Amino acid sequence: MAGLHKSELKNPVMNWIDTRLPLFTLMNKEYAVFPTPKNFNYFWNFGALATVALLVMIATGIFLAMNYTPDASMAFSSVERIMRDVNYGWLMRYAHANGASMFFVVVYVHMFRGLYYGSYKSPRELLWMLGVVILLLMMATAFMGYVLPWGQMSFWGATVITNLFSAFPLVGRGIVTWLWGGFAVGDPTLHRFFSLHYLLPFVIFAVVFLHVVALHITGSNNPLGIDVKSPQDTLPFHPYYTVKDSVGLCVFFMVWAAFVFFAPNFFGDADNYIPANPLQTPSEIVPEWYFLPYYAILRSVPNKLGGVCMMFGSILVLFVLPWLDTSPVRSAKFRPVYSKLFWVHVASCIALGIVGAHRPEGWWVVLGRVATTYYFMHFLVLLPIIGKLEKPLPLPESISRPVISRGGGPLPGGAPAKPMEKP
Amino acid sequence: MRIAPVLVLLGALALAAPALAQEEAPPHPGWSFSGPFGTFDRAAAQRGFQVYKDVCANCHSLKEAYYRNLEGIGLSAEQVKAIAASIQVPAIGDDGQPTTRPALPSDHFRSPFANDLAARAALNGALPPDLSVIVNARAGGADYIYGVLTGYGEPPAGMKMGNGMYYNKYFPGHQIAMPPPLQADTVTYADGTKATLGQEAHDVVTFLSYIAEPHMEERKRTGVKVLIFLVMLTCVTYAVKRKVWADVH
Numbered sequence: 001m002a003g004l005h006k007s008e009l010k011n012p013v014m015n016w017i018d019t020r021l022p023l024f025t026l027m028n029k030e031y032a033v034f035p036t037p038k039n040f041n042y043f044w045n046f047g048a049l050a051t052v053a054l055l056v057m058i059a060t061g062i063f064l065a066m067n068y069t070p071d072a073s074m075a076f077s078s079v080e081r082i083m084r085d086v087n088y089g090w091l092m093r094y095a096h097a098n099g100a101s102m103f104f105v106v107v108y109v110h111m112f113r114g115l116y117y118g119s120y121k122s123p124r125e126l127l128w129m130l131g132v133v134i135l136l137l138m139m140a141t142a143f144m145g146y147v148l149p150w151g152q153m154s155f156w157g158a159t160v161i162t163n164l165f166s167a168f169p170l171v172g173r174g175i176v177t178w179l180w181g182g183f184a185v186g187d188p189t190l191h192r193f194f195s196l197h198y199l200l201p202f203v204i205f206a207v208v209f210l211h212v213v214a215l216h217i218t219g220s221n222n223p224l225g226i227d228v229k230s231p232q233d234t235l236p237f238h239p240y241y242t243v244k245d246s247v248g249l250c251v252f253f254m255v256w257a258a259f260v261f262f263a264p265n266f267f268g269d270a271d272n273y274i275p276a277n278p279l280q281t282p283s284e285i286v287p288e289w290y291f292l293p294y295y296a297i298l299r300s301v302p303n304k305l306g307g308v309c310m311m312f313g314s315i316l317v318l319f320v321l322p323w324l325d326t327s328p329v330r331s332a333k334f335r336p337v338y339s340k341l342f343w344v345h346v347a348s349c350i351a352l353g354i355v356g357a358h359r360p361e362g363w364w365v366v367l368g369r370v371a372t373t374y375y376f377m378h379f380l381v382l383l384p385i386i387g388k389l390e391k392p393l394p395l396p397e398s399i400s401r402p403v404i405s406r407g408g409g410p411l412p413g414g415a416p417a418k419p420m421e422k423p
Numbered sequence: 424m425r426i427a428p429v430l431v432l433l434g435a436l437a438l439a440a441p442a443l444a445q446e447e448a449p450p451h452p453g454w455s456f457s458g459p460f461g462t463f464d465r466a467a468a469q470r471g472f473q474v475y476k477d478v479c480a481n482c483h484s485l486k487e488a489y490y491r492n493l494e495g496i497g498l499s500a501e502q503v504k505a506i507a508a509s510i511q512v513p514a515i516g517d518d519g520q521p522t523t524r525p526a527l528p529s530d531h532f533r534s535p536f537a538n539d540l541a542a543r544a545a546l547n548g549a550l551p552p553d554l555s556v557i558v559n560a561r562a563g564g565a566d567y568i569y570g571v572l573t574g575y576g577e578p579p580a581g582m583k584m585g586n587g588m589y590y591n592k593y594f595p596g597h598q599i600a601m602p603p604p605l606q607a608d609t610v611t612y613a614d615g616t617k618a619t620l621g622q623e624a625h626d627v628v629t630f631l632s633y634i635a636e637p638h639m640e641e642r643k644r645t646g647v648k649v650l651i652f653l654v655m656l657t658c659v660t661y662a663v664k665r666k667v668w669a670d671v672h
Contacts (some may be wrong), residue, residue: 080487090638093622241665250657262459273560
């Protein structure tokens, strides 16, 4: 319905704008008074941290792109020029390169948070699926960004990963040639990867926006996994969660800064300081740490096409997770079996990461196959069965009365919360 | 009487143990520039520049670095100007023909060969890597470069060496095309430091570490300030958080 917005803002200029374009009202509704469960723990910081990481990556990336040259004969030297001659170029590049790792750390924690507290369950299925889309976009962006310095690992990583598509029958080779823009990874590949590496973060930003919109429709999950029942269960987002997110953000920046300033090449591979050489393969081609689990899955399957399918499948299975988990209870706190399996699942993911960093020889192959099998079994077999068999613990009445004594009545500590003023 | 041979045997085993392993870890001589507060030892870096200029520069390029970078190891602008001017770099003359001119501080270090093919043609097919970021480009970093420079020796009995290859303890595969570049007294230091092999290697690795990252000192100094600020900001933010949340139960 068309019509001017009835703004309540006192300032006449802001009121004039708000009447015609109610941005201030929107921001106030979604970020200031937005009712948020009062019982978040610090794991609920990681969504905000990921958003900030994305913004810092875009900001540093814009400055890097001003000085970078996506040409096979100049890319390596242009990065060195950024490091040596551009004012604070070293800071921009180190913040950006380590930022990729920081971004993945917070996103992985954010995802495991969702897995533990059942944040993917109804009504948040679409919210979760949008998150998986963001993860896929991040992976593509990070991969193409790693190619840009045009070092040995950039070049050979690009060669190995793009060659994965050749596993598909009939169309495989054609796809690879199309991706490369030629018959080998070369100048056209670098140019298009740069173009896409600049484009995709804005696509990510758009999907993050949808992710947040969906979140504000369903409302946040919380550590108890039960629905908000009354205004007593919630707090306005500002100042309670703006300040709590700020605490986490400060700690996050400290970790990030520690790497940027004191161990800037910790996550990097020495080989990427050697200019790309198509005639010389490095002794080992290893992806960045955040891809190691998928790399381990890929190499655990003796068949190339099978390995590629399993690797993509390890992400795609997350899309159907909301329907694989049959338990009506969200939070693992009240799921005695799932809460154990969750940690086995975490261990299997970490094991896959470690396997991915080693040559597929001897026991590493065995461990890789066991962990790969468990990874898929967790989602495809255990979650559907456990949900049916497990006997969940009694759920609390409400967030503001979280504790249920063994006898069923509230404990003395569960006094009613002070009522919050609601608009 | 009896215990001595046992000790010797144990000592020999202890020494031999790393050699038995497939790859021996390079030595760890200790660097002025390591650690969160490390800075480049200016005197060592200047001596290292002398080693680079007299020895390495005959075969290795330093393409990404400029002569002006030498000011960062404590040389004055005048000294840098003089060093650059003593080197002829390729140029195009007013007549449009290739010629040379004295280098300026703003010039890149001159490469010893016109291109990679020229280098291979002159050096038995081997291509000396560019040294601009060599310290970052090798796993093990400064320790590894020091190890290669000091790791030459006789090949173990039975090892078959390729034509024109040299045995090196720390080089992967132990066969390196570079002849031993440094011996004791390869250079004569202007500051009177005794030019042992270890000293020369230590100095040139210090220089190359500086060249690999001329902003390292600025990076660490900035990092200390940033972290101090962030620690204080975290404390204040946490205090505010406690206060805001004080009335929530």
